Amino acid sequence: MKLDGKLNYIELQAxxxxxxxxKSFYSAAFGWTFTDYGTSYSAFSEGxxxxxxxxxxxxxxxxxxxxxxxxxxALEAVTEAGGKIVKPIFAFPGGRRFHFSDPAGNELAVxxx
Numbered sequence: 001m002k003l004d005g006k007l008n009y010i011e012l013q014a015x016x017x018x019x020x021x022x023k024s025f026y027s028a029a030f031g032w033t034f035t036d037y038g039t040s041y042s043a044f045s046e047g048x049x050x051x052x053x054x055x056x057x058x059x060x061x062x063x064x065x066x067x068x069x070x071x072x073x074a075l076e077a078v079t080e081a082g083g084k085i086v087k088p089i090f091a092f093p094g095g096r097r098f099h100f101s102d103p104a105g106n107e108l109a110v111x112x113x
Contacts, residue, residue, distance in 0.1 A: 009050055011050060015060060030046065065097070068111070
């Protein structure tokens with residue numbers, strides 16, 4: 001399966017310590033299961049994989065995340081296409097990623113193992 005350029009992960013907010021209530025809601029409403037990574041992050045795998053960021057603020061918007069086999073090449077392509085790098089490449093549990101804003105101001109991220 002070709003993953004380059006395909007949306008394959010989304011982070012949604014669970015601001016203000018709401019992570020337990022958000023997990024309870026989606027578990028009860030849709031039968032989702034979760035994998036916790038510390039006390040402020042819980043991932044789900046329900047079709048499109050994603051997770052809830054308990055460290056987010058109420059103003060945080062969902063973060064679409066795109067996969068790229070070569071993170072550096074993706075960063076270069078985003079920059080060349082006119083994207084603005086919001087967070088340079090950094091490591092996180094599971095891989096590395098960077099955040100960028102598109103010309104409309106939407107923030108997205110790109111990740112790789």
